[in-house]
Each structure stands twice: as C-alpha cells, then as structure tokens.
Amino acid sequence: MSKYTMHILVCGGTGCISAQSNEIVEQLMFHINEANMSEEVQVLKTGCFGFCEKGPVVKILPDNTFYVQVTPEDAEELVKEHIVKGRKVERLLYVDPTTEEVVSDSKHMDFYKKQMRVALRNCGFIDPDNIEEYIARDGYAALGMALGMTQQEVIDEVKKSGLRGRGGGGFPTGLKWEFAYKNKADQKYVVCNADEGDPGAFMDRSILEGDPHSVVEAMAICGYAIGATKGLVYIRAEYPLAIKRLEKAINDAREYGLLGKDILGSGLEFDIEIKFGAGAFVCGEETALIHSMEGMRGEPTTKPPFPAESGYWEKPTNVNNVETFANIPVIFLKGADWFASIGTEKSKGTKVFALAGKINNVGLIEVPMGITLREVIYDIGGGIKDGKKFKAVQTGGPSGGCLTEKDLDTPIDFDNLLAKGSMMGSGGMIVMDEDNCMPAVAKFYLEFTEEESCGKCTPCRVGTKRLLELLEKITHGKGTMEDVDVLRELSQVIKDTALCGLGQTAPNPILSTLDVFYDEYIAHIKDKKCPAGECSALLQYIINDKCIGCTACARVCPVNCITGTVKQMHVVDQEKCIKCGACMDKCKFKAIIKQ
Amino acid sequence: MPKIMSLDELKSLRDNVKNKVDLREKGENVDEMVVIRVAMATCGIASGARDIMNYFADLIREENVNNIVITQSGCMGYCYAEPTVEVTLPGEEPVVYGHVTKEKAKEILDKHIKSGEMVDGIIPVAHKSIDE
Structure with a gap:
C-alpha cells in the first residue's frame, strides 16, 4: 500500500507542456525532496484538464485545490506553503470573473459545473503512462465483460446505447460494427481514425494524450465483436506526444497480456499497430485513410463499397474515430441503458468540444448532448472576450456552418445542428465576435x-x-x-x-x-464597405482635424501617399494608399482613423 | 509483470492497485469525506506524527473504511501537544486532538469518526481550519 497522503497532478497535455509543465513537475519534485516529503507526496503528470485558457493547471488532492497559470518558479512556494504548511497559495487560485471570488475547488467553477466527463473520464485524473492506474479505474474490465458475451450481444449492447460516430458523420456505431461482423472474410481490421484535421480542434489528441488505454481497450472490444485480429491507429505525425503515449500504452497492454494472443485466457487474438499520416485533411475520410495506410495516395474512392465490406487490403474494415472508441468501455461498465439515458432522443451520451476563438475560456469541454449553445458559450465558456458582442459560432470546421444569436437556445445534437445549416462535426467550436467579417x-x-x-x-x-x-x-x-x-x-x-x-x-x-x-x-x-472592419482592402485611412501637421505619417508612408505642409492638416491619397497602416501606428495624436 | 491470464486475475490486480487512485477519487468529493489532518511540521514529526499518520492509514485499510481521507498540515501552533490531529466530519466544525498516541488514534476512529462521539484529548480552543 502506498503511503502517499497527497497527490499533485500536473497537466501534461501538449498545451500545458508548451507552457513549461515539465519544468513545473521537475521543480515540484525537487522541492518535495528538499522538504523530505517524497514518501508522502506523489507528483504525477496527467492528461488535459480542459481548462487550457488558465494553463498550466496543477491540482492538489485530497483537498481538491485547483491552481491555475502556474510557473516553474511557483513550485517552491506551492511546496513550502500548501504541502508543508497546509496553507493554500491564494494568488494562484482561480478567481471567478463575475463574482471576483476565489474558487479553489474545480467542482465549483462555472467552467466545470455543467460538464459531464465520459470520454474524458480519465483525462486529468490518471497518469496516462501507467497502465495500472487505468486498471485501477476499472480499465480493461469492459473488455473482460465483452469476452463473456457473444459477438452479437456485444454489438447489440453498442446498438442499444445509441452511440453515434463522433468523427462528424454521426452514423450509429453499433450498426457499423454489425455490417463488419456480418461480412465474412479470413481477415478483418479495426481502424481508429486519429487524423484530426479541423482547424482549432484537439479533442482526439487530448484523449490519446490523457487516456490512451481507453482507445486500446475499445479497439480490442471491437476486434472481438466483428471478428478482427488486427487493429490499426491512423494518427497524424504532427501529434508526437499522443503517438508516444499511445505506443507506450500498446506496449504495456501487450506486456500485461491485454493485447496479443489468448487475451485474458479467452482465446481472443488482437494486436494494434500504429500508422502515421502526413497530415492531409482528406485522409480523415475513411476510404482515403485506408488508401493512405496501404501506402497509396491518400485519395478517396466512391462508396459503396463501404469499408465494412471492402476496406483495408479489400478486407472488411471497421473505422471509428478516437472519441467514439473512448466511449465504448463506459457503455459496458455502466450499461447501455445508462448511456442512453444521457442526451436527446436521437443523440445519446456526451460530446467533447474544443472551444476556441473569441471566447474567455478557451479549452476542452465535454457536455451532455442537448445542452444549449448559450450554456456552452456563456456558462462554460465565460462569454465573449473583452466584453464584445457575440456574432456567430462555427461548428463542424471547414465542413460546417455558422450558428448565430437566434440559435443560442437550440439544444445541441446531431440533427438539430444539421437542421440549422451547420453540423456537429468532430467538435471544433470557433466563436466569433462583432469584429469578425x-x-x-x-x-x-x-x-x-x-x-x-x-x-x-x-x-x-x-x-x-x-x-x-x-x-x-x-x-x-x-x-x-x-x-x-x-x-x-x-x-x-x-x-x-x-x-x-x-x-x-x-x-x-x-x-x-x-x-x-x-x-x-x-x-x-454595393457599398464597398466591410461592416466588421476586417477586410483591409475595403478600409480607408483618413486623417481628421486632430492632425497638427507633425509630418511623422508622411515620412513613414512607404508609398508617399500622404501630403501636406508642416503644421497643416495632412491628407491621404486613397488611390495610392496600400493600406499598410504604418501611418496610424506612427501618429501620436490619434488623428488617423480606419473606417 | 506476469501476464494477466483471466478476468479474475485482472480483478485482483485492480484491487491491488486501487489505492493508487483512491485518494484522487475521494478528493473529488472531499466535501462528503471525513478528513483526518495530521500536523506534520518539525515539532510534530519529532513527536512521532509520521507514525501516527501511517497508523491511521493502516487502520483505515484494515477496517476497510471508505469515507476517510488522511492528509497533513503544517504546524497548527500547538507544539506543546504534538502529535496533533484535526478531525473534520462532513459539514461539521473541525476538532483538534493533542498528544495523540496509537491507542488514542484507534479511539478517535472507533468513537468519534464512526459514531460521532467525541473522546478525551480535545484541545479546547475555538479552532478554525485554515481553509476558512
């Protein structure tokens, strides 16, 4: 039994690592050693907590204290004050922007209140590099349960849960499995699509970085269900950390006998290989993805035949997205009925979204289907940056559309978003304010x-x-x-x-x-105007009567389009102006305006 | 690590490693937990606080009590009465015991924590937890 009485969890997602969370871990360990407390305090690097806006995040348990925007220099104070003396370091706690009160427990933060973590259940909770921590959280128990069922029963359970593909299309997962199961062949394949390509989306990366075993386990369950002995993960090479953690997870699972031959003594054989993609967006399309894995050009082909019939090397292949897989173990652990009780009539469970753009709380969130856009943007997201006016939110990335003010109270699910001219997509949400054209x-x-x-x-x-x-x-x-x-x-x-x-x-x-x-x-x-003021070609730089004739603008203009004599008001020749904005930056009297 | 050959072996491994994340699972709901806070400043450690803390941990594991978290604090200021232990039942004011021995620890667990009956050795001050 470990004698640790305190755990310090440090976010080890890509975002926080680029903000020096590795150094924070080193410093924390160093100071804990100095304080002679390395037997009582454990420092761990976890997956993403989601609150990227306030990263790097450090969480101390059991008192559940959530520190935000920590730097390596803060480590000493955290150890000396919180760990040694038991006093919270107030200056690093989260301050609620509306009430201006300090909130030390993440459960009471608006950002987390309305979230429900299913696919992200272990992200920010366990050490993703430690298979035993995953097992302690009932990891691989779902695989064990599935192995005790018939293949059809496993498929029926997934069908009953109502889970739909999280990659964007929203196709019922259980049905997809059934197609692959029913197609007879000497070899079948399970493919995990980790080719997340939407600008501003990082759901799949975060799951693979924070809880890779959930995907490994789900792929094995799928392998059993459809009768495949080989799994492949197609992941873009520009996700090095996710690849590293996934590789470790696969190797550990093999070592523990959870991948390979005769898994859990059931006779099941299943193993996983990683295939790297070069990051082409089209390779997220399943037929293009399969061709890319085969070493051909990443180009799509017409469907049918669907991969379930003729996929990788023309064998029946089941392709699911990372987040879809991450939901599978929970469906078995808690039951399909439990899963189906969350969400709306036709969209069950939760959805992970990556909030980005002009929003206060940029980050990764998971919410039950059916939550309104207003709750996501204002309650969880904390509203629009700098108090500006909300204009639109783009969901579904380059394949989606815009939702506006009037859609704010629409419950978010696959069908509602389609009806509104947008789509669920893989979960990128880019928020735009009045300054976006x-x-x-x-x-x-x-x-x-x-x-x-x-x-x-x-x-x-x-x-x-x-x-x-x-x-x-x-x-x-x-x-x-x-x-x-x-x-x-x-x-x-x-x-x-x-x-x-x-x-x-x-x-x-x-x-x-x-x-x-x-x-x-x-x-x-018609008016040759850009109402939001973003299209530079349609803007004019105009000098007003605040001008004192200092000539600074005329001297800085690269095309000499500003004329005027000293101590007299200057004029911009709109014909010659290239709209570089150098004059406006130079003017000390705010005499040049852009409109 | 030998391979896990059956579902039963997986379950027994899970039970063995459960304590790795136990503290975190309890910490997520710390409001509903009994918190035993052992003062672990120099004065406390010198008087045997570390032994007391470990003893609490052993007791809880042996008796399989699931609603307790043990943690530590700095010097509570009662250096004359070390080891000191602060016990907080959910929704109640914290209570501090001084001169805690193993026998006292057992008594605190059996009487105070399990049946809400306070035992001798409480430091009679209007003690406020540092969190407040």
Missing part, C-alpha cells in the same frame, strides 16, 4: 479546403478554387451581385457532384454565411 470567415475556410483538396475529382479541385476566387473578389470590394448567384449555384453543384465528404461539405461555410449574413455580402459588393 463573415465573408472573410468563409474565405478562410475555403482557403483551407482549396489547399487540402486532393485533386482527384474536378468539382472539388476546380470548384473550390473558383469559389475562393469569387470570395477574394468580394472581400476586395470588386464583387458584383452576379457573383453571389454564381457562388450559390457553384456551391450547390459541388455539393451534389464531389466525390467525397471533403468536397461535398466544402461549400457549407459559404452557403451558411450567405444565408445568415447576406447583408454583409451586400455591404461588400
């Missing part, structure tokens, strides 16, 4: 899809390029009303004719913003 947002996503298009089919390869050109024209103030019609028509054609999900969903940001923010497009085209 919506045609420019659409342009940003089209730049992404245009670059990530694999080029195999013409609608996507040429179509996204043409869409992007039209958007560039509009945001430069050179658009016409006909362009809007062409945008609409072309978008629809691409949706209908593109080969895979990438192309079929690429026009969504345009259609969605056209729908909701039509007036902004009009302003760019």
